[in-house]
Amino acid sequence: MECSWLIxxxxxxxxxxxxxxxxxxxxxxxxLTPKPxxxxxxxxxxxxxxxxxxxxxxVAAASLVTEENLxxxxxxxxxxxxxxxxxxxxxxxxxxxxxxxxYVMKARPSSGxxxxxxVETIRALGTLPVDRHLFKITDEDALIRxxxxxxxLQAALAILAMDPWxxxxxxxxxxxxxxxxxxxxxxxxxxxxxxxTQSSSSDMIELLGVAEELKTQAITGNYDRPLLAYxxxxxxxxxxxxxxxxxxxxxxxxxxxxxxxxxxxPQMADFFGDFQxxxxxxxxxxxxxxxALKAGDLIFATRPLAMEDYFNDLSLKQDxxxxxxxxxxxxxxxxxxxxxxxxxxxxxxxxxVPSGDMEDxxxxxxxxxxxxxxSRVEAVxxxxxxRGHPSLSPRNVLxxxxxxxxxxxxxxxxxxxxxxxxxxxxxxxxxxxxELLSSYGDGPLRSRVSCLxxxxxxxSAFDCQCVKCTLETKILPQPQQDASxxxxxxxxxxxxxxxELSVEDRQIIRSAYGFLYYKEGIQSVLPDAEVIMDAVxxxxxxxxxxxxxxxxxxxxxxxxxxxxxxxxxxxxxxVSHFGVSLAxxxxxxxxxxxxAF
Ligand SMILES: C[S@@+](CC[C@H](N)C(=O)[O-])C[C@H]1O[C@@H](n2cnc3c(N)ncnc32)[C@H](O)[C@@H]1O
Numbered sequence: 001m002e003c004s005w006l007i008x009x010x011x012x013x014x015x016x017x018x019x020x021x022x023x024x025x026x027x028x029x030x031x032l033t034p035k036p037x038x039x040x041x042x043x044x045x046x047x048x049x050x051x052x053x054x055x056x057x058x059v060a061a062a063s064l065v066t067e068e069n070l071x072x073x074x075x076x077x078x079x080x081x082x083x084x085x086x087x088x089x090x091x092x093x094x095x096x097x098x099x100x101x102x103y104v105m106k107a108r109p110s111s112g113x114x115x116x117x118x119v120e121t122i123r124a125l126g127t128l129p130v131d132r133h134l135f136k137i138t139d140e141d142a143l144i145r146x147x148x149x150x151x152x153l154q155a156a157l158a159i160l161a162m163d164p165w166x167x168x169x170x171x172x173x174x175x176x177x178x179x180x181x182x183x184x185x186x187x188x189x190x191x192x193x194x195x196x197t198q199s200s201s202s203d204m205i206e207l208l209g210v211a212e213e214l215k216t217q218a219i220t221g222n223y224d225r226p227l228l229a230y231x232x233x234x235x236x237x238x239x240x241x242x243x244x245x246x247x248x249x250x251x252x253x254x255x256x257x258x259x260x261x262x263x264x265x266p267q268m269a270d271f272f273g274d275f276q277x278x279x280x281x282x283x284x285x286x287x288x289x290x291x292a293l294k295a296g297d298l299i300f301a302t303r304p305l306a307m308e309d310y311f312n313d314l315s316l317k318q319d320x321x322x323x324x325x326x327x328x329x330x331x332x333x334x335x336x337x338x339x340x341x342x343x344x345x346x347x348x349x350x351x352x353v354p355s356g357d358m359e360d361x362x363x364x365x366x367x368x369x370x371x372x373x374x375s376r377v378e379a380v381x382x383x384x385x386x387r388g389h390p391s392l393s394p395r396n397v398l399x400x401x402x403x404x405x406x407x408x409x410x411x412x413x414x415x416x417x418x419x420x421x422x423x424x425x426x427x428x429x430x431x432x433x434x435e436l437l438s439s440y441g442d443g444p445l446r447s448r449v450s451c452l453x454x455x456x457x458x459x460s461a462f463d464c465q466c467v468k469c470t471l472e473t474k475i476l477p478q479p480q481q482d483a484s485x486x487x488x489x490x491x492x493x494x495x496x497x498x499x500e501l502s503v504e505d506r507q508i509i510r511s512a513y514g515f516l517y518y519k520e521g522i523q524s525v526l527p528d529a530e531v532i533m534d535a536v537x538x539x540x541x542x543x544x545x546x547x548x549x550x551x552x553x554x555x556x557x558x559x560x561x562x563x564x565x566x567x568x569x570x571x572x573x574x575v576s577h578f579g580v581s582l583a584x585x586x587x588x589x590x591x592x593x594x595x596a597f
Contacts, residue, residue, distance in 0.1 A: 152176040153172075164196060271302075305400050316385070407437060412436055413436045445468075528562070551597040
């Protein structure tokens with residue numbers, strides 16, 4: 001391959017290694033069709049500046065740039081280039097804006113950003129309209145890392161409009177779409193990319209594999225592979241709340257931290273199953289099943305809308321602000337979160353679920369101009385951080401769907417966080433129209449009452465009217481006792497005295513004391529371990545906290561008289577936390593000590 005024209009004329013020297021890479025790229029690629037207006041300028045002999053991905057000027061004279069060598073050039077640099085068609089622009093003045101070229105070209109860059117400043121500089125030079133300049137994305141990964149997916153997508157599209165063969169732009173577009181939860185679009189982008197570039201780019205092919213898997217997860221709700229990987233990673237054994245890159249803030253409720261870990265967790269898709277948000281008889285809005293569900297069926301899996309990144313100095317507020325400035329769907333959703341103006345209305349589905357429509361991302365990012373956005377974000381953050389929000393999310397992570405789930409001490413769903421993805425499954429078989437309810441606090445009545453009274457702001461504190469609270473208040477001699485003061489023998493005594501109680505009622509009450517039964521040891525006065533396991537499974541099987549529901553049951557199993565019955569119960573509980581296809585495998589592993597809940 002002949003690339004001497006480049007080496008001869010380029011004002012910078014390309015390292016030898018790069019040159020051999022360039023030649024290889026050339027043999028794979030068919031060529032580049034420059035954007036028509038660049039071509040027109042070129043044909044008219046107007047100056048064209050060709051810059052490498054770092055913004056260094058490679059070719060600055062029209063005489064050196066022909067249509068043919070422009071194609072070669074794109075191939076040589078593996079399309080890592082951009083062209084600036086400028087009229088009346090001289091080299092020195094271009095020098096002002098050279099170096100440290102920013103990463104993105106978008107329709108209306110906000111002032112104050114690097115791009116904004118650069119575009120202003122170009123404007124000040126008074127040459128061409130800005131949209132005639134095409135800049136290579138050099139650092140779109142930074143946008144993606146910051147979660148500015150829409151901005152990164154628009155940057156990639158700007159490049160692709162000029163150079164549909166740009167492998168980095170195809171990858172950038174696909175990564176942005178994955179971040180936006182548009183798995184189908186990402187996967188078709190990459191398949192088309194592999195085809196049109198005839199590229200064997202390992203990055204593109206690897207990403208296509210990821211996109212395909214995420215697409216399948218989002219359609220089928222099957223997360224067996226990542227969940228098993230997580231289970232095998234040892235993260236299940238961890239008992240402290242500061243694992244991974246997230247430091248949890250303490251929430252004023254006993255045992256209330258959620259375990260968040262990135263250890264060994266592959267990327268996971270969002271999944272939206274058979275549920276909807278509507279008015280609830282318990283309070284305001286709630287989430288409801290729209291179809292009959294079996295225990296363990298996945299209802300949704302969702303990544304956080306925003307979270308604090310302690311290590312990168314990113315506050316929850318700033319992260320929400322970034323996301324809302326980037327994507328109008330997020331800015332609109334904020335209206336429906338606690339603390340905001342319309343927070344009593346159910347948010348429309350289109351705000352919760354990605355649309356699958358590219359058009360939605362082609363706007364002008366105008367929400368960045370919304371003067372009220374910042375105060376709205378502040379109101380929402382205040383609602384979520386003051387005294388801990390009853391949504392159960394740690395104060396530094398915001399999953400919008402979680403904030404719509406009402407409480408019941410006998411929950412109908414299980415919630416589990418793996419990596420940063422929140423999984424919601426049916427805790428038991430559910431009828432269509434049943435409300436999805438989680439338990440905000442566990443344990444004996446007193447700790448639950450104090451948890452509900454102290455969460456959120458003053459108005460949102462409440463007393464639960466569920467069957468468990470009612471029974472405990474009625475039957476137990478001192479229902480307000482602290483957990484540490486409760487003796488389960490006394491609980492059993494009370495149950496014995498209350499002859500009118502059904503077997504089920506007794507189990508409902510016992511479910512609040514599961515861990516105390518275990519702590520006190522299984523004595524003759526107490527029911528068999530498998531009876532407690534059953535109570536916990538049926539009426540307290542939802543804990544987020546340190547996986548304790550399953551851990552307690554696997555501990556109780558050791559004391560079970562009827563091991564077979566105990567194993568069956570543990571298996572059922574495991575189904576409602578991890579789904580039917582993985583449960584058996586996990587129970588076997590736990591029993592053989594190759595994993596722990
Ligand atoms: C996470 S929000 C749940 C969604 C809420 N219903 C809404 O419309 O935004 C938690 C708040 O809902 C209310 N709530 C939840 N469960 C309740 C229940 N069982 N009884 C009464 N109020 C409840 C409380 O005010 C609580 O602070």
